[in-house]
Amino acid sequence: xxxxxxxxxxxxxxxxxxxxxxxxxxxxxxxxxxxxxxxxxxxxxxxxxxxxxxxxxxxxxxxxxxxxxxxxxxxxxxxxxxxxxxxxxxxxxxxxxxxxxxxxxxxxxxxxxxxxxxxxxxxxxxxxxxxxxxxxxxxxxxxxxxxxxxxxxxxxxxxxxxxxxxxxxxxxxxxxxxxxxxxxxxxxxxxxxxxxxxxxxxxxxxxxxxxxxxxxxxxxxxxxxxxxxxxxxxxxxxxxxxxxxxxxxxxxxxxxxxxxxxxxxxxxxxxxxxxxxxxxxxxxxxxxxxxxxxxxxxxxxxxxxxxxxxx
Amino acid sequence: xxxxxxxxxxxxxxxxxxxxxxxxxxxxxxxxxxxxxxxxxxxxxxxxxxxxxxxxxxxxxxxxxxxxxxxxxxxxxxxxxxxxxxxxxxxxxxxxxxxxxxxxxxxxxxxxxxxxxxxxxxxxxxxxxxxxxxxxxxxxxxxxxxxxxxxxxxxxxxxxxxxxxxxxxxxxxxxxxxxxxxxxxxxxxxxxxxxxxxxxxxxxxxxxxxxxxxxxxxxxxxxxxxxxxxxxxxxxxxxxxxxxxxxxxxxxxxxxxxxxxxxxxxxxxxxxxxxxxxxxxxxxxxxxxxxxxxxxxxxxxxxxxxxxxxx
Numbered sequence: 001x002x003x004x005x006x007x008x009x010x011x012x013x014x015x016x017x018x019x020x021x022x023x024x025x026x027x028x029x030x031x032x033x034x035x036x037x038x039x040x041x042x043x044x045x046x047x048x049x050x051x052x053x054x055x056x057x058x059x060x061x062x063x064x065x066x067x068x069x070x071x072x073x074x075x076x077x078x079x080x081x082x083x084x085x086x087x088x089x090x091x092x093x094x095x096x097x098x099x100x101x102x103x104x105x106x107x108x109x110x111x112x113x114x115x116x117x118x119x120x121x122x123x124x125x126x127x128x129x130x131x132x133x134x135x136x137x138x139x140x141x142x143x144x145x146x147x148x149x150x151x152x153x154x155x156x157x158x159x160x161x162x163x164x165x166x167x168x169x170x171x172x173x174x175x176x177x178x179x180x181x182x183x184x185x186x187x188x189x190x191x192x193x194x195x196x197x198x199x200x201x202x203x204x205x206x207x208x209x210x211x212x213x214x215x216x217x218x219x220x221x222x223x224x225x226x227x228x229x230x231x232x233x234x235x236x237x238x239x240x241x242x243x244x245x246x247x248x249x250x251x252x253x254x255x256x257x258x259x260x261x262x263x264x265x266x267x268x269x270x271x272x273x274x275x276x277x278x279x280x281x282x283x284x285x286x287x288x289x290x291x292x293x294x295x296x297x298x299x300x301x302x303x304x305x306x307x308x309x310x311x
Numbered sequence: 312x313x314x315x316x317x318x319x320x321x322x323x324x325x326x327x328x329x330x331x332x333x334x335x336x337x338x339x340x341x342x343x344x345x346x347x348x349x350x351x352x353x354x355x356x357x358x359x360x361x362x363x364x365x366x367x368x369x370x371x372x373x374x375x376x377x378x379x380x381x382x383x384x385x386x387x388x389x390x391x392x393x394x395x396x397x398x399x400x401x402x403x404x405x406x407x408x409x410x411x412x413x414x415x416x417x418x419x420x421x422x423x424x425x426x427x428x429x430x431x432x433x434x435x436x437x438x439x440x441x442x443x444x445x446x447x448x449x450x451x452x453x454x455x456x457x458x459x460x461x462x463x464x465x466x467x468x469x470x471x472x473x474x475x476x477x478x479x480x481x482x483x484x485x486x487x488x489x490x491x492x493x494x495x496x497x498x499x500x501x502x503x504x505x506x507x508x509x510x511x512x513x514x515x516x517x518x519x520x521x522x523x524x525x526x527x528x529x530x531x532x533x534x535x536x537x538x539x540x541x542x543x544x545x546x547x548x549x550x551x552x553x554x555x556x557x558x559x560x561x562x563x564x565x566x567x568x569x570x571x572x573x574x575x576x577x578x579x580x581x582x583x584x585x586x587x588x589x590x591x592x593x594x595x596x597x598x599x600x601x602x603x604x605x606x607x608x609x610x611x612x613x614x615x616x617x618x619x620x621x622x
Contacts, residue, residue, distance in 0.1 A: 238558030247549035
């Protein structure tokens with residue numbers, strides 16, 4: 001098969017066909033979602049976890065081509081999407097059966113690659129860890145990103161009030177998904193919103209204002225640090241607000257934790273997708289051989305939602 | 312009645328008798344527990360929340376003397392203990408019925424004043440927020456304190472492995488409660504333990520080492536800041552460990568949250584007390600008129616467990 005090989009640059013190259021090990025399924029990839037982590041991996045800064053394919057790509061959609069020993073519940077021909085430890089930028093990928101999700105009714109197979117990574121990241125942060133409840137207010141940073149567009153729709157579907165930071169040019173898109181947009185380039189978000197839960201991709205440079213924007217009993221969920229890793233923390237603010245700061249990354253979780261998250265998504269998020277309350281937001285589709293160019297678009301944040309690669 | 316009045320110093324003075332408002336009970340105090348927060352209140356730094364009595368004292372045991380309108384489940388003569396917003400350093404105190412707990416079977420009424428504040432603080436942090444599970448490892452800072460002696464017993468009863476920092480002179484007491492003691496004056500606790508949950512009263516000066524001591528998916532619960540309020544936070548450590556830092560104070564919670572915690576304690580902690588798995592640890596009893604002297608003992612941390620005042 002062909003896959004994107006990282007070798008000085010990104011090359012669409014002939015590589016050995018993967019085989020499904022025990023407990024794995026082999027997927028014929030129809031589309032692969034791109035994520036910021038792929039940028040780091042392409043630069044050699046984020047090696048895949050042990051056992052994962054060496055090619056980039058943390059999610060895909062496609063059809064099951066074969067199942068390994070001991071796999072139940074999946075059969076060749078099934079239309080699925082999957083959370084991957086790597087290897088989505090390829091014609092085929094083998095993945096643990098526990099990380100596979102059925103194609104949600106009403107979603108095109110070519111679009112479903114936009115869902116696994118963002119659904120698992122958003123559900124594990126907002127529901128599993130932060131225990132977001134209907135009626136609460138959520139602030140989503142990077143509201144036009146893949147994570148952001150999903151988080152806005154999910155929190156809105158749960159019955160929350162949602163604010164989202166985004167460049168002014170993306171405010172219409174963010175508002176259409178259900179959020180009140182905040183122009184972070186010209187406004188201090190901490191003066192615009194009091195949030196019960198904040199989903200943050202910025203890290204250090206936003207920490208003080210994120211804590212200022214939190215309500216009593218608020219939960220700040222940090223999933224990225226595009227704005228730096230170290231800064232001063234005022235524990236007095238935490239105590240006064242009874243606040244929680246939690247940080248998570250999805251790819252580093254062991255298989256049993258990913259499997260629990262995939263189960264949670266299937267039970268609690270998929271019904272919202274099938275009801276049309278959450279839609280995959282696809283910015284564009286790019287042939288896999290042009291992955292390097294697509295990564296430059298991703299890095300520039302010129303997109304809204306997800307960029308998908310097609311083999 | 313008499314109560315401790317803060318007026319330049321602490322005076323055991325004649326004050327008006329309290330009356331139970333609607334939803335409150337009036338308690339004839341048998342004993343009052345002392346807490347570090349009382350030190351701050353005595354210095355004028357921690358005013359009581361709105362509606363609370365002006366006298367110090369966040370917990371007591373005693374007998375119900377009268378019930379206000381609308382109170383069900385309690386009657387005059389009932390032996391109880393209670394979580395107070397203030398007013399325990401007195402002969403009588405009125406408190407919301409939702410903050411009252413029955414005397415646990417097997418506990419002397421004069422000892423039960425040692426339980427409400429520590430039980431509610433420990434349960435709300437370790438179980439309600441940190442979701443501590445059997446088999447996990449807990450690090451308790453200040454293991455010989457009132458909070459510490461209770462937290463060690465509670466986590467041990469849950470089936471956890473417990474480590475506790477304490478001065479060497481208190482190691483025997485801490486070990487007898489179920490913890491492996493760590494001499495924080497001569498050892499770096501972060502080299503001694505990898506903890507799933509840390510219960511911390513120190514704050515800033517321990518933050519870096521607390522994060523170093525946390526396991527993946529670890530939860531650092533901060534309930535005090537005796538070691539300062541501001542310090543550097545490395546978000547990269549949080550992300551790498553998928554760690555949570557949460558801070559809480561009990562007295563500032565609104566009544567409905569206190570009531571939920573008291574219900575949780577009654578359902579999940581009281582059975583452990585009645586089974587003898589958790590005992591009130593009473594360091595000494597002091598007449599209320601000598602509260603000022605007892606607060607000096609509390610400030611010096613010469614005690615192990617709780618200091619109780621008797622009217």
